[in-house]
Amino acid sequence: MAAITAPVSARKHYLNIDYSWRSWLLTVDHKRIAILYLLSITLFFFVGGFFATLLRLELVTPQGDVVQAETYNKLFTMHGVTMIFFFLIPSIPAVLGNFLLPLMIGARDLAFPRLNLLSWYLFMLGALSAVAAMAAGGVDTGWTFYPPYSTRSSNSQVVLTGLGAFIAGFSSILTGLNFIVTIHTMRAPGLTWFRLPLFVWAHYATSLIMLLGTPVIAITIALAGIERLLRIGIFDPALGGDPVLFQHLFWFYSHPAVYIMILPGMGVISEIIPCFARRRIFGYRFIAFSSFAIAIIGFLAWGHHLFVSGQSVYASMTFSAITYLVAIPSAIKTFNWTATLYKGSIAYRTPLWYALWFIGLFVIGGLTGLFVAALPVDVHVHDTYFVVAHFHYIMVGGQVMAYLAALHFWWPKFSGRMYPEGLAKFAAFTIFIGFNLTFFPQFILGYLGMPRRYYTYAPEFQVLNVLSTAGASILAFGFILPMVYFVWSLRYGRKADPNPWEATGLEWQTSSPPTTHNFEQTPVVTHGPYAYSPQEPHDYLPQGVARV
C-alpha cells in the first residue's frame, strides 16, 4: 500500500519558507506557533529550574545561610508559578499538541488559526506580567496564593503575579477550545473516532478540562485580587469572608490541572511504546476511555487537598473515596502499556527510554497518591516533603519525562534533523538517576515530618537533604544536555527521513519538516493506528494512503 510520501523536490517547508520576523510573529501556521511555544516554554523551564537549584542549595544546611527567609519564600513561589503556569500546563498541549494534532488527523491547520496565534500572545502577556512581578520584587505567597495571607499580609507582587496566571489561563481556554473543534470537524476522510491515535484522545480529554476548569481558577484569582485591592471580604474572615472557600475554588481547577499536565503525557507514551515495540497497542479502547474517566473523576476529587483544613469529616471521607477511584483508570493504562511490550520487537531508542522512565516513575507517583488519599496518612504527611516528592514524581517523573520522550520522538519532524543518539541516551540515564536521587529521599523526609516551604530545618533532616541536593545537581546537568545537543543538531545533525522511526501515524506520511500546508493531498484513512508487525523484517501499515 502506498504511503503518502512527500514529493522529492520539496525543499520548501514551514521553517524555511520565510525568514522574516514578521512571518514568525504574525504566523497562523500551527507548526510555527508550536515553535514559538517551544522557545518560550524552554526559557521558562530553565528559569524555573534555576530557582529550584537555588532552593536546593539553601537546603544543604539546616541554617538559612544562602538566602534570607524572604528570598527563599519568593524563590519557591516563583519556582512553582513558573513551572506550573508557564511550563507544565502548556508544554505538551501547546508545543506538541499544536504541532501534531492537525498532522495526526490529516488536516491543514487547527480550526481557528488566528485564535491559536492569539493564545500564544496571551500566554506571553501572562508570562510578561509574571516576569514584571519578579522584577518588581517577586511574590512570596506560594503558587497556591492562599488567603488571607495573600490578600492581607504579603507585601509582595501578588496582584501582578495573579494577573499573569489569569491571562495565561485564557490562552489555555482558547487552546482547549481550538483542539476540541479541530478534532470534531477536521478529521481526514475515514478517520473515525476509534481510528484516532491515542495522543489525540488524550488531548481531547485534556481540552475538556482546560475549557471547563480554567475559568474557575481565573475567577478565583480575580476574586483574590479584588479582595486585596478593594478590601472586599470574600476570603478574609476579618472582612467577613471565608478562607476555606478559596481553597475549594482553587483546587476545583488546580486538581484537574494535574491531569492537564499528565494526560497529554500519557498520550505521548501511547504513541511511543507501540512504535518501538513494533506492535499494536494493547487495549486501545480501554486506554482511550480511561483518559475520559481520569478527566471526569479528576474533577470530583479536589477536596482531598483539604483533609486538614477543617472541612467536615464526611466531606473528607467522600473526597477520599473519589480519589481512590482515579487510581483505577491510571492502573489500566499502566498495565496496558506494559502488556504492549509482550511479544514485541523492542528497539531501545531514546524516546523509549523516556517512556519507560515515565511508566516506572508514574507508578511510584501514582501509588504514593494513594498514601495521601488515605485520610489518616494524609493527616501526617500533608504539607510535608512527602507531598513534595509525590507531586514531583508525577510532574517531573511523569510529565517532564513524557515531554522529553515526545521532543526526541518528534524532533526529526520538527527540525528535519536527527538528534545524536548516544549523547541522548547518556542524558536520559543521567536524568533518571538525578531525578530519583533528588526526590526519593524526600518521601522519607516527609514521613519523618519535615514540613515543606521551610528554609531552615531541624538538624536530623540534613543527610537526606544533602542527598536530595546532590541529586538535583545531577538532574540539572542532565536537563542542560538535551538543550545543547538539540541546538547542535539543527546544524550538524543527520538529515531526517520523512519517517525515521517507521511509524504509522499520519504525521510521518509527509515530509520532515512538513510543508506549510502539511500534506500535498488530503490523506484517506482506511484503518486504525499502530498497525505494526513485530515480525522481522519490520513491516507496518501507515494509517493514511493518498487519495486515488
Place this chain on the structure above:
Amino acid sequence: MWGFPLFPDQASTVAPQVDALYFVLIGLSAVFTLLVVGLLVYFGVKYRRGARADRSRPVSHNTRFELVLLTVPTVLALAVYAWAAILYFNMQRAPANALEFTATGKQWMWKLQHPTGQREINELHIPVGRPIKLTMISQDVIHSFYIPAFRIKQDVLPGRYSTLWFQATKPGEYHLFCTEYCGTEHSEMIGRVVVMEPAQYEAWLGGAEVAQAPAQGAGSAASAGEQQFQQLGCASCHRLEGGGAGPALAGIFGQEVRLQDGQSVTADESYIRESILNPNAKIVEGYQPVMPSFQGQVSEEQILELINYIRSLGTTAGPFEPEETTEPEGTTEPEETTEPAITATPE
C-alpha cells in the same frame, strides 16, 4: 550528623495505627511496583529486537484481562479506603474526658494555654497518658498545628475554631511545626512538645499551689476568663442568677439556644465568639439587641478565656475546679450535645 533517623518517633495512641496503614500501603505499592517493573524488565529483555522469541499472533485486546484490571485494583483500593476512613473518623472524635487546652496561632508563634491557666509560647508541656484536646484559632493568617511524633495535624484558621486531640504515650520532647505556609518566618514558627509523667507535670504546673487554690481556681484558664468577664463589664448584664439585660450564661455551653427569629443555634465556641464580636447577629429569644460589639477590644486569646469561663459554668453552674485535672470524670465537662460521646480512647 551522619546518624540520622529513617522513621519518626511513635509517641501517641494513634501513631501505631497510622503507621500500620502506612506499612500496608508500602507493601501494596511494593507489590504493584515490582509487578510492573518486573514485567517491563522481563518483556524488555525477552522481546528486545534481534532476540529470538515467539512473536506470533500478539493479542491487542482482551476484555477479560481488562476486567480483572478494573476489579482487582478497585477492590484493593476500596478496602484500604474503608480502613483509612474508619481510622480517620475515630481520630477526629475527641474522648469526652480530654483535658481542654487552647492554642492561638499568630505570625510567627504558637500561644498555648493549659486548663489550669498556665500560658506557654512555642512550648507545650503535657502529661503522658491523658487525652488532650486543643481548641485552636489564628489571629491572622492560616497556620497548621503539627506534631510529627503524634501523627496529627490540623489547620488553624482565622475566624473559626478548629480542634485536635491526641494522647501521648511516651515521655520525651517532640517537634511542633507550623505546616501551613504563613509568611516570612514560617519555618521559624516551631516549638517543642514536652511529654511528662503525670507527677512531673503536676510539679511543672506548680501542682501543690493549684491544689491549695480556692475553689474558684485562681490560676485556671476559666478564672482568667472570669476576670475578663468582670473587667469587660459582661457580668452587669449576664448575671449568674439570671434576670439581667442579657441571658444568663450558666449551663448554656453546648446547648441549643432559641433565637429571636425562631431559629436555633448551638452555643458552642463559634457562637460565643460571634456574640462577643458581632452581638446582634443572632439574638437570643426574649432579649433586646443591646449588647455592644467587643470587636477590636478583645484578642483571640481573651475570647478563648471567656469561652473557657462560660464552659466552666457547665450545665449546673458549678465552678470550674482545676484539681480535677488528674481525674477523667469531673464536673468540669459540659454535656456533649454536638459530638457523640466516646468515652474509650482507641488503643
